[in-house]
Amino acid sequence: MQQKHEKKLDRRQIRTKGRIRDAFTALIMEKNIEKITIKELAQRADIDRKTFYLxxxxxxxxxxxxQDEFLGCVGQMVEECELLTSSFDALPLFRKINDLLNQNPAFYHRLAVSDQYGFFHDKLKACMKAFFNEKYSEHLAVSxxxxxxxxLYSEYVASGITALYVEWLKHPEFxxxxxxxxxSEISYGGGRAVIDSILNPTNR
Incomplete structure (x- = not known):
């Protein structure tokens, strides 16, 4: 899937964006996003408003x-998976997603427990569904x-996987x-019929 390429930033710009994002992450743990002001965020990041708007x-x-960076990472992980093989094991993929979530579990927990950020769950599901559809659709002619x-398969698998991770974020003791x-078991069971029909097209 094609990704947007931004203009390359220099080290100073990268550090500044990092401070802005760190300040944003800290503030969103304290209050809802609509209550965060640019002035407050700039003060927390130790920059001025003009720098923020740059x-x-x-x-x-x-x-x-x-969220786009997170979804891009998930998409890249799915892209790198060899889905269309009889030996495909989804567990390593989801362990990589675990590692991604564990980089900032408190932040993602905040997104999961608040109804205000439901669009994040929707985007995650839509992202996973799109990648599964893209992976399989090229082979429909022989399946x-x-x-x-x-x-329907992609909707089922993507919805189930997203719901599992949202449930974990709501209950981090899991x-x-x-x-x-x-x-892994959901993706294997839900996608097995697709994989089998592609690998064994004569069994139609």
Whole structure:
């Protein structure tokens, strides 16, 4: 899947954006996003408002960038998976997603427990569904799976996996390794019919 390429930033700009994002992450743990002001964020990041606007148009732009980077990482992980093989094991994929979430579990927990950030869950599900559809759709011509069924399989798998991780974020006492194992089992069971029909097209 094609990614947008931003203009390369120098080290000073990268450090400044890092301070802005760190300040945003800290503030969103304290209050809802609509109550965060640019003045407050700039003070927390030890920059002025003008510097903030050199990098972002609004507070919501900071959140959008963070979530887009997360979704891009998840998408890249799915892209690198050999889904269309009989030996495909989804567990390593979900362990990588675990590692990604563990980089800032408190922040993602905040997004999960607040209804205000439901769009993040929706985007995650849509991202996973799109990647599964893209992976499989090229092979529909030699499979017995119709585009309608493919869409339904992808919806089922993406919805289930997203729900599992949201549940873990709401209940961080759950064992994340068990979440990865459950996600692996769901993706294997839900996608097995697609994989089998592609690998064994004569069994239609």
């Amino acid at each position: 990098h972002y148009k609004s507070i919501f732009d900071v959140l959008t960038e963070i 017995s799976v119709s585009p309608v069924k493919l869409n 064992d994340l390794e068990e979440v990865a194992e459950a996600a």
